[in-house]
Amino acid sequence: MIKISKEALLVRSALLSKGLENPILKEYNDIKEKERELLIAKYIYKIMCVLNLDVKNDSLKQTPTRISKMYNNEIFSGLDYKNFPKITLIDNIIKSNDMILIRDIILISTCEHHFITIYGKATIAYIPKKKIIGLSKINRIVQFYSKRPQIQERLTKQILVVLQILLETKDVAIIVHMDHFCVKARGVCDVNSVTITSCLEGWFKTKKSVRDEFFLKNNM
Structure with missing residues (x-):
């Protein structure tokens, strides 16, 4: 299990004290990564259905999974302080x-x-x-x-x-x-x-x- 570094804990505490931390509910999300990806994909799928998209179409059927992995591993990875960079x-x-x-x-x-x-x-x-x-x-x-x-x-x-x-x-x-x-x-x-x-x-x-x-x- 990846632990949160002392530098990450230090800067997070400073941001919280100054009211500058993002509106994050927890220090880290305890939902397992695979489960989180499945949950995000599930809700993206529902949004696509509401938008009247054919989610069985070859071009669209993998879109919920692609978005889920993108959210979790890339564009929102900074929500988890376990991903804070190693500082030299x-x-x-x-x-x-x-x-x-x-x-x-x-x-x-x-x-x-x-x-x-x-x-x-x-x-x-x-x-x-x-x-x-x-x-x-x-x-x-x-x-x-x-x-x-x-x-x-x-x-x-x-x-x-x-x-x-x-x-x-x-x-x-x-x-x-x-x-x-x-x-x-x-x-x-x-x-x-x-x-x-x-x-x-x-x-x-x-x-x-x-x-x-x-x-x-x-x-x-």
Whole structure:
């Protein structure tokens, strides 16, 4: 049985205390994976029947199973903290205090209001103190919290807080640009608009020179 890591428990507790955790009923779902897939497939099948689709058609008959596996193993896998990425942190023995910035991190998530895709890019920066994190781990943290039904505002703050907790520093900044298909493909059907959210803490918020450097590098 896969256990929830101490890092996952730590960041989950921090998000709960700040009211930033997703509306998840339990720390983890105790329904066995195979049973969960069968239950999801069962209800997708019923929805398709209500929509008057021929569920015996060769093109459609495996759709409930495909959607179930997709929900469980891919696009909603971030609901289970057993899937939280393994985190690599190293002591900042070189005493680095220069900004570390990663641009164009891809986010693909799902709007929790309509269960339709939202996607975009993030820029994340931090100034090391005691710890430095493996660069790919930042991308994996972004992916983990993206693989949930989400709202962009919460997702932005979640990523920032998680990095603050793991890196033991307030000096973290994030800016997120996302396209929402709940806007593009339904309702107003505005295919051009982009939603931008940002969160800056520590020196990124209080020191103009640091903030200016962050936005300059983001726009290079």
